[in-house]
Amino acid sequence: MNDRAWLIEEDLYSPEKELYWETVFALSNGYMASRGAIEENHFRPEVKSYFGTYAAGVFDKYNKEYQAIVNLPDFFNTDVRVNGEPVRMKRGQIENYSRSLDMRGGFLRRKFDFVSAGKGHKTRFEVTRFISKADPHLAVLHYAVEPLNYDGEIRFDNVLDGNITNIDFHVSGYQLRDEKYHFIDDDHEVRENKDGGGLLVRTKVTKHRVCEVIRCELREDGALKEPKTSNTVKKRFLSHGASFPVRRGKRYSYLKLVSVRTSRDGGADLFLACNSHSAKASQKGYERLLSEHKAAWEDAWKSADIVIEGDERDQRNVRFNIFHLIQMGNKNDPRVNVGSRGLTSEMHYGNCFWDTELFIMPFFIYSDPAAARALVQYRYLTLPAAREKAKKLLFKGALYPWMSSWPGHEQADYWEYANIAVHIVSDVIYGLMNYYRATGDDKFMLECGLEMLVETSRFWESRLTWSETRKKYVMNVVKGPNEYAITNNNTYTNWGCRSNLTEAVRMLAWAKKRHPKEYKALAKKSGLKDKEPASWTKIAKAIFINYDKSRDLYIEDDHILEKEPVDIKELKPGKVITTELGFTWDTFLRLKIVKQADVLLLMTLYRPEFTERQLRNAWKFYEPLTLHDSSLSYNTHCIVANELGDVKKSDGYFQQTARLDLEDVMENVFLGIHAANAGGAWQCVVNGFCGMRMAENHLEFSPNLPARYKSVRFRVAYRKNQYEVLCEKKKVSIHLVRGENPSLKIKGNRIET
Missing domain, CATH: 2.70.98.40 (Glycoside hydrolase, family 65, N-terminal domain)
Structure with a gap:
């Protein structure tokens, strides 16, 4: 190259x-x-x-x-x-x-x-x-x-x-x-x-x-x-x-x-x-200052670069997104997060969203774990503000803000996001657990993570409602990732809630058994009662999940099947997002449309919990309804299409993702780099084309590369080790670059504990 x-x-x-x-x-x-x-x-x-x-x-x-x-x-x-x-x-x-x-x-x-x-x-x-x-x-x-x-x-x-x-x-x-x-x-x-x-x-x-x-x-x-x-x-x-x-x-x-x-x-x-x-910098002189700067970038690229053999345009586009991701990282200050446009504009007033945990943090988890830790720690340090928000809305525990900056108070001044897009809570916990599984950072889990799990579980317990009709716990008046709906029982939200509760119970049991001293300190600090984990287990088992058994299909929410069908291409004929075309919000709320990946995103995040048939059924149902009115959407569709064997369609969604800013696909790059989409470009290649998946005790790769690619090479950090992964069509080669954890073994296409 x-x-x-x-x-x-x-x-x-x-x-x-x-x-x-x-x-x-x-x-x-x-x-x-x-x-x-x-x-x-x-x-x-x-x-x-x-x-x-x-x-x-x-x-x-x-x-x-x-x-x-x-x-x-x-x-x-x-x-x-x-x-x-x-x-x-x-x-x-x-x-x-x-x-x-x-x-x-x-x-x-x-x-x-x-x-x-x-x-x-x-x-x-x-x-x-x-x-x-x-x-x-x-x-x-x-x-x-x-x-x-x-x-x-x-x-x-x-x-x-x-x-x-x-x-x-x-x-x-x-x-x-x-x-x-x-x-x-x-x-x-x-x-x-x-x-x-x-x-x-x-x-x-x-x-x-x-x-x-x-x-x-x-x-x-x-x-x-x-x-x-x-x-x-x-x-x-x-x-x-x-x-x-x-x-x-x-x-x-x-x-x-x-x-x-x-x-x-x-x-x-x-x-x-x-x-x-500045006096010390002057003594070094321009050439030395530039040399030190370039050396620091060279070191960052060693861990973050993706080398694509076979398509120079894709290579440049992917590197462009990674370049801006690297610029967004700040491992030295856990009081800052990554805004929706990084530090490239004032869009959304520089505040962060759920984008961080789901689309940005994965890049840092595998390339710069220290920067990822700072992002997770931001959520821990802003727990007091999350508690305040929950109390203000008459809930228990901690309700993370939809939109925030230090010290973590809600910055979304529109109620349908600030108050009912509550999936942000389980998204934060997903980020925590994703970081923990990849790093094995017990110290952070014991000092910070357990408290986050306890407080968010308390919120969910107070946010759910028991339905005598369904004999299940339900979640009313919510906004899921499909932001063109205000609804009940959004499956993404209910599933995330259940996962949050389950992870809290599991990690508390682990701490109680393996780290009793730290567990007692947590219980004292948070006022944790023995009956709470038992209650969360009971609730988690009884949360309503919208599922049509006859079609083996997970339904987005209580209302989507009853909404008015519409021709997507007629509604959105070009690149401009639909909200800029003059429609009123009540129009979006009554139409059978999906703003961005919702059920498909759920299945991507919690992939082992769904069968391939369920994923395929969801793809057939939701993909034709999706407007992609957000930069958070294309990458999920790329990953799903690739797993289902449609490499051509997967490649098409990858192009939308990788080119979004450099080629101005949405015609709004003047408002800054789409930070989550940049992370999505990394995910398209690593999780999509190279099929990287993390389970409880292993990391595996199942590549399905575009025909024009000869190979894709990149590095990943996993459990204190760094590995170089080479994907060639259906073949995977993995070797250890450096590491502190000798218990990890390379077995074919897997790294196992």
Whole structure:
């Protein structure tokens, strides 16, 4: 596979596509992020750009109850002038343009020749930026400059502008309109010096402090030079200017180092911390900083890469999704989760959903278990807020929020999600158990997981209702994964509830027998009574599951069979999601449609509990009803179709998943990377084409590759070991890369305990 499989390239600049590229080229290290807007576009109001700079966990309130991730000053904001003329990406003035994302090295590079409008002076630029994976607080912008046919002067203005806003998605919806939120307070601080300076801003309500310090240096043919500098200070604004003479044939290097700290990091003097940090980075120099960053990315790719032999387009698309997944991970901070668009936009206000546990976390479980642990720990640390929510709604235990950010209070301001999409609770527990089975992390289970199981089981016990008619426990007024229904007894929700209760009983029995000291501590802390697990067992056995025995078919809910049939292709003729076509919500509620995988998702998650015949029957019934109005849908259909032997259809759904953002399948990538879909692309290959399944005590692979593929190779972490898996058509080869657990054995297509 050649190096182009690692590159995402733009070879012709088009202002009309700038929003698309800003998402595709977004950079992050999990601590902070910046959309890929061209540095000089801040000075081009005629170009529609969506400037976004974020620090994980920095949110502010847009009303009393709800909060949004805050758009911060863009530290890459730079104005460049050649002999007083602004450098702009304009037709007629730009030659030899290219911009490329190097996914292997984790950096963005732009090359172009700028031709002055008047005298035809030509300047060659190579602009490289990265947000360091080796140092979470560091961002770097480097200009390599060469005047080709003139002597003159070049000026850089490095801007930190706190007069920025957030998008009001309540009004904007899936568009970028002018309605804004203002989260940056008037209270701010600017400090300046000859090499740069810094800006400290505060959020209005949450009082987070964010400090950004820039330190700049100039070199001519490698030798340090002193430019003429000046600073402009205004309200919430600093511009550090540097101008210097240039001569044809000489090469110039202009480096901007950015240090970022927030009050979430601790420490009283953020300026002091940033200045000290940037000084140390300056001593290393650009080449070493880039080398360390690339080495950190190389290490990440060793565990996360999927190598596809046979289709370069698929290879690039899959790597693109994995690249953005890697950027979303933050193993060092369990107080943050992965928002629906990662750190690439403010969509859904930066909050996380059930997406994390089902679609994003699996990637980290098998490639970076420490990052997965942080995501599970987020749910443990937000248990107090989940308890508060349950109590507010007159339930017991813990009801996890549909939409959340630290400290875990409900952020969905629409009742049909916040209050009745309760499957989020069992989804969180599914994520916990998925992590535990793959890692064998007894310490986390004993210290955190058991308490989560107890509190969620208490919720389910209070949420169920005994039906005298059915002589079963039922779940009324819920919204399952098919969000175009408000119904009773959604099978996905009831099944997840039953699994939650069963897992709680099983794990408590394990702890009581194997770890009595920890069990007693848990019982004391949570007030667990001996009768509770017994009650949960009784309830679990009596939960109503909607099943038509005559058709061997699991029915989605109590109402779907009675709804009005509709022609799916007529209802949704193109790519745009149906909710954007002007229909009212009551229309969706009365039609026999499925927004996204529901029963099929259930069967994928709990695969050993269903027969192949039941899976096939569900596929025949639900697949024709599914609109795929969500990025959470295609990957499940890919996995199911592959298992049922329809590789062509499976491949079709894989293409929708893998291409979704890079090829803008849903025409909304300007709103950010679909984080769950990125995880879904990984699942399509690993769980779909390569057939990876995890049972209680083993991991197995049953490949069914597309005909054009020669092989698929990837690594998985399992029970403290790492394995390399090679799938070739129907053949599987597994070998141990490194490990601490000698009890695991490779037996054919299995890794067994």
